[in-house]
Amino acid sequence: MTGLAVPQRATLRALLRLAFPIVLSRASQTVVGLSDAIMVAHLGAAALAATSTGATNAFSLLILPMGITFIVASFSSQLFGKGDQASARRYGWYGLLVAAITQLVCFASMPLFGPLVALLPYEADVKTLMTTYLTVRIVSGGAAIGIEALANYYGGLGRTLPGMVVNLVAMALNVSLNWVLINGAGSVAPMGVRGAALASTLSTLVAFAGFFVFFLREGRGLPRPHLKLPEFSRMLRFGLPSGFNWFFEFLAFIFFVNVVVAGLGTPAVAALNSVIALNSVSFMPSFGVASAGAVLVGQAIGANRRDDVPHIVKLTAGTASVWMTGAGLLYLFIPGVLLIPFARGADGPEVMRFGVRMLMVSAAWQLFDASATALAECLRAAGDTLYPLVVRLVIAWAVFAPGAWVTVRYFGGGDIGAMAWLVAYMGLLAFVLFARFRSGRWRTMELIEH
Numbered sequence: 424m425t426g427l428a429v430p431q432r433a434t435l436r437a438l439l440r441l442a443f444p445i446v447l448s449r450a451s452q453t454v455v456g457l458s459d460a461i462m463v464a465h466l467g468a469a470a471l472a473a474t475s476t477g478a479t480n481a482f483s484l485l486i487l488p489m490g491i492t493f494i495v496a497s498f499s500s501q502l503f504g505k506g507d508q509a510s511a512r513r514y515g516w517y518g519l520l521v522a523a524i525t526q527l528v529c530f531a532s533m534p535l536f537g538p539l540v541a542l543l544p545y546e547a548d549v550k551t552l553m554t555t556y557l558t559v560r561i562v563s564g565g566a567a568i569g570i571e572a573l574a575n576y577y578g579g580l581g582r583t584l585p586g587m588v589v590n591l592v593a594m595a596l597n598v599s600l601n602w603v604l605i606n607g608a609g610s611v612a613p614m615g616v617r618g619a620a621l622a623s624t625l626s627t628l629v630a631f632a633g634f635f636v637f638f639l640r641e642g643r644g645l646p647r648p649h650l651k652l653p654e655f656s657r658m659l660r661f662g663l664p665s666g667f668n669w670f671f672e673f674l675a676f677i678f679f680v681n682v683v684v685a686g687l688g689t690p691a692v693a694a695l696n697s698v699i700a701l702n703s704v705s706f707m708p709s710f711g712v713a714s715a716g717a718v719l720v721g722q723a724i725g726a727n728r729r730d731d732v733p734h735i736v737k738l739t740a741g742t743a744s745v746w747m748t749g750a751g752l753l754y755l756f757i758p759g760v761l762l763i764p765f766a767r768g769a770d771g772p773e774v775m776r777f778g779v780r781m782l783m784v785s786a787a788w789q790l791f792d793a794s795a796t797a798l799a800e801c802l803r804a805a806g807d808t809l810y811p812l813v814v815r816l817v818i819a820w821a822v823f824a825p826g827a828w829v830t831v832r833y834f835g836g837g838d839i840g841a842m843a844w845l846v847a848y849m850g851l852l853a854f855v856l857f858a859r860f861r862s863g864r865w866r867t868m869e870l871i872e873h
Contacts, residue, residue: 471696473552826844
């Protein structure tokens with residue numbers, strides 16, 4: 424196997440060197456979501472709400488297997504720290520197995536989209552467009568998880584460039600295909616929302632095919648991997664809590680968007696999704712830094728340097744916080760400028776009115792989000808996945824979801840009340856995860872079976 428990195432000590436330079444390709448990868452994924460939203464915005468609030476919310480709903484189907492594949496980086500980084508590169512590669516294959524299972528589930532779920540969307544409190548045109556978007560977009564669900572699985576495998580080895588290249592290719596293809604398929608070009612008729620979904624699907628399939636070929640070519644000359652059911656089961660033992668961690672939190676957010684905010688009208692939904700798209704610009708790079716920190720944590724644990732971990736976590740959280748605080752200041756001082764690309768069409772003024780308020784409130788959760796993400800990723804790298812699942816489940820569904828519902832529906836809190844609950848959720852989660860890390864329980868976790 425060529426191009427392998429070596430386990431490295433945690434310095435700001437090492438963190439940024441690992442993080443930069445991950446940041447570009449996550450940023451490219453953000454551009455895909457932004458381009459979908461921006462390039463359909465001229466079709467009106469219904470198209471914008473259907474595309475942006477449809478993408479969020481499609482992501483909700485993939486968040487569980489995606490969270491499972493994140494544990495691939497934990498295993499590969501610890502095994503790499505131990506010097507066992509052959510075992511690390513097997514976890515790349517286990518991640519691809521998760522992707523294959525995901526695609527089967529996606530195909531099986533397609534007939535349910537129409538009936539499920541019909542239950543949501545959207546206007547009829549939004550429901551029709553969203554169902555179309557979901558049906559087309561989910562065809563590439565397994566490929567999206569496959570890209571995550573291989574990116575996490577290579578990331579655990581300290582090789583974050585392959586994932587970056589693949590995601591940049593997917594981004595370039597998506598933006599180009601959006602231009603052709605949404606508005607039409609030459610002999611291609613305009614497809615609108617369906618075109619946005621098709622562009623995302625085709626670009627994801629092509630990018631995964633290239634990544635898979637790269638993975639196979641790197642395995643030439645190596646012994647055939649002997650996949651082991653106990654290893655796959657152990658990966659699921661730690662990976663399922665990681666996946667459900669993301670799934671239940673995201674499900675609470677889906678409830679927030681589709682039930683709490685949807686009752687405020689289509690312009691409010693379109694505004695919220697525009698704010699979330701902008702917040703992904705700050706979150707994805709922060710998540711990239713957190714993922715890089717998790718790689719360093721895993722490698723340190725694999726090399727039996729657990730005393731290095733607190734320094735890595737402090738360095739990771741501090742770096743992510745600097746970035747997100749800067750983004751929060753922009754949201755606070757120039758929200759209208761940032762929302763201009765989204766506030767188009769006949770409903771543009773209403774989208775802008777809701778969006779400015781929401782974006783300004785979102786500035787308040789940036790620091791909490793940075794800390795919570797860094798802590799969660801580093802705990803995951805150590806194998807501490809069950810406790811974060813439980814606390815996220817409790818905070819999201821016993822505090823955040825009912826609190827937002829009651830505030831908006833019974834006390835007339837409106838969009839400001841809804842967004843205030845997002846701030847409270849982020850703050851409480853960051854505090855609880857910090858307390859967990861300080862307890863030192865992660866020091867006794869054994870991810871790799873001896």
